[in-house]
Amino acid sequence: MRAVVVQDGELSVAEVPLPVPGPGQIRLRVTRAGICGSDLHVRVHADASADVAAEVGYPDFMRPKHRVVMGHEFTGVVDEYGPDTRRRWRKGQAIVALPLIRHGDDVHMIGLSEHAPGAYAEYMLVAEDAAMPVPAGVPADLAALTEPLAVALHAVHRGAVTRRDTAVVIGCGPIGLAVILMLKALGVRRVVATDLVEGRRELARRCGADVVTGEPWAGLTKPITEIYGTGLDALHRLRQVPGLPWWQAVRAARRFSGGPVVFECVGVPGVIEDIVTHAPIRSRVVVVGVCMEPDTFRPTMASNKEIDLRFAFCYDPAEFHETLQMIARRRIDPRPLLTGVVTLEQLGDAFDRLRKPGKHAKILVDPGNG
Template sequence: MRAVTVHDTVLSVVEMPTPAPGRGQVLLKVLRTGICGSDLHVRVEADGSADIAAEVGYPHFMRREHSVVMGHEFTGEIVSYGPGCRARWRAGSQVVTLPLLRVDGEVHMTGLSEAAPGGYAEYVLADEDALLPVPHGLDPDLAALTEPLAVARHAVRMGGLRRRDPAVVIGCGPIGLAVILMLKAAGVRHVVASDYSPGRRELARQCGADVVVDPATDSPWKRLGDRPGLVTSAPEYYGAGLEALHALRAVRLVPWRRVLRVAKRLGAGPRGPVVFECVGLPGVIEEIVSATPFLSTIVVVGVCMRPDTFRPTMAINKELQMRFSFCYDPADFDETLHMIARGRVDARRLITKVVGLDDVPAAFEDLAAGREAKVLIDPSLG
């Protein structure tokens, strides 16, 4: 079969044997595979990622000297089953899969390990237990977006937003755009999106962002509006407690303590926006910590491959919450697939190009330069 491998940062189209499914494995004919932003990063920063993965107990992450078929966002048709499978679906059935593969009793990350080649190929192996059938009639282009949209759904859930809470999305690449789609699907009423690229800003508008900002000329924080509960200075924050006491002590019928307890249970009082960092470059977290209003929740979704710093004292003074979102769970994945199938998210807006295997190296360059948003690979195009 034909596939695209990466070795020492170089992408090459090669011929290699079609894999044979092992125990519990299924051979899929690849219909579409998405190029993920993390693939772009890992291509040049593989060793740093592998070192971190080893520290958390996964020693099989790809390294620079390895030859790996990447691609963990894919949909395909079932070709054949390996031994020990239940053969739940007929050959020809279209499926998506969690990008995890059991090999000799160990779990490997599909497309990010030599032991589990990914979807930049005509065929790929999947774990039968990880398969989800694609709803009838769903376009493969859209089914292939299940994985990145599941990442976004998980991040939005981690943010704990209420519909009336403002959201800020920093970076409108594929994951930032997916976060916008999921925020609007969740009913969030005010989404501010920020990106330097005019093309990505236009895509953010199409994905439903209410306000789109070029950070070179405008500030996303100023576009949150004059919303009640937003606090932007220390005197305002610290003085709010005194003002509340002053007002409540004037009402003698109900003890002020009881009123404040009830108000807290109802979620009253100051509350900052939920900010999604979708860039993944050093310095962005510090920029957000410095600029965001008090009491903000920051969800870090962008994968920064290099060491980074921010000022904890600034975050402490503002009482910020920081959360780091990695991927998803099987429920997120399944729910996302059915959201796409039912049209709850208009995922087609993410796709800017579909290419064959021969065009993957050029697509990487276009993505790195910001000329494309989401590029899909169709191996049948050559």
């Protein structure tokens, strides 16, 4: 079968053996695969990613010398079952799956290990228990977006965002746009989006951002003396009321004293420091962008402003399932994310285009075309 193989940062179309499903596995005929920002990073920073993965207990993350078929965002149709499967779905049924698979006693990350070839291929293997049927009426182009949208849903959950919160999305690449889509689908009333690239700002508008700006903090930040002054004025008024337990009123006001929820979706050094410096007091900051280099920020600034700094990675199976159902029920419309479909032969060019921020957000691969 045909597949795109990466080795030493180079992508090439190659003939590779047709995978044979093992115990508990399904072979899929891939219908669509998404190009993830992680794929762009790992192509050139594989060792850095592999070192971190090894430190947290996964020693088989891809390295430059490995020959790897990437692609962990995908949908396909059931082609063949392996032994010890329940054969839950008919052949030809469209499914999506978590990008994890077990080989013997080892668990591998699909598309990010030479032991688990991914979706930039005509066929691939998935775990039956990790697979979910695509509801009727959901086209392959949208089903393939389940994985990146699940990342966004998890990030929104990590931010504990409510409808009355203001959400600020820094960076309108594919993951930032997915976060905007999720925030609006969950009813967040005010979403502010910012990006340096006009094409991405336009995509943010199409994804439902209420405010698209180059200056996200306008109207949100106040000098610390003004905040202290407001507090003293309120305390003065409260203490003018005889018998009023003013401390209870102050305690109740805490619920409304937080700043916005900020989503860092850029992933380059210096962005966290910039957010910590400029975000309003008591902001919750969710780091979603994948920064592959060491970075610094000033803890004393974060402490003075009581900034909550959280990091988001991946999703859980329930969030993956919830995302698929949101797509099927049209609670979320991810079509603005889609900016192109390419063949396996065009994949290398698509990688190059996505590394230059512009009009593109999510480019899908159709392995059966060409």
